[in-house]
Amino acid sequence: MKRFLSLFSLIYILVSCNSDDKIEVGNKTTLEITKEFKAGNVILGEEIEAVFKLKNTGSYPLIIAEVKGSCSCTVADYPEDPIAPGETEEITATVRTDNAAPGTLIKEVRVVANTEPSITVLSIRANVIRK
Numbered sequence: 001m002k003r004f005l006s007l008f009s010l011i012y013i014l015v016s017c018n019s020d021d022k023i024e025v026g027n028k029t030t031l032e033i034t035k036e037f038k039a040g041n042v043i044l045g046e047e048i049e050a051v052f053k054l055k056n057t058g059s060y061p062l063i064i065a066e067v068k069g070s071c072s073c074t075v076a077d078y079p080e081d082p083i084a085p086g087e088t089e090e091i092t093a094t095v096r097t098d099n100a101a102p103g104t105l106i107k108e109v110r111v112v113a114n115t116e117p118s119i120t121v122l123s124i125r126a127n128v129i130r131k
Contacts, residue, residue, distance in 0.1 A: 028116050029058025029085070037093075039126035044102060048095040050124045055088045063114045067091055070108040073099065074124070078111070093124060100128045
């Protein structure tokens with residue numbers, strides 16, 4: 001009787017684990033974006049506001065999961081709603097230069113979206129000068 005119960009339990013567990021649920025991965029799309037923003041000369045302490053225009057060039061909605069600056073001095077704002085095919089939107093990144101050293105400044109912004117590759121790196125370049 002114990003063997004029958006053990007065998008029945010084992011068969012029940014194996015049948016229960018076999019499911020036909022399919023996991024569908026989201027559709028990938030493409031985007032067009034200028035990857036570099038040149039701010040030119042910036043006085044130490046000024047904020048740089050970089051605007052990156054992006055366009056969904058694919059056939060599926062573009063979903064931006066995350067936009068993150070390379071350090072705490074870079075903060076980005078991005079559209080949280082899906083971007084329809086053919087539509088354009090903007091990513092705005094603000095860089096504080098009050099703690100920057102004079103000279104060349106390069107900051108990166110990483111965009112994670114349903115594209116291939118999934119990470120797009122944008123850069124902000126400036127020449128920080130003392131007043």
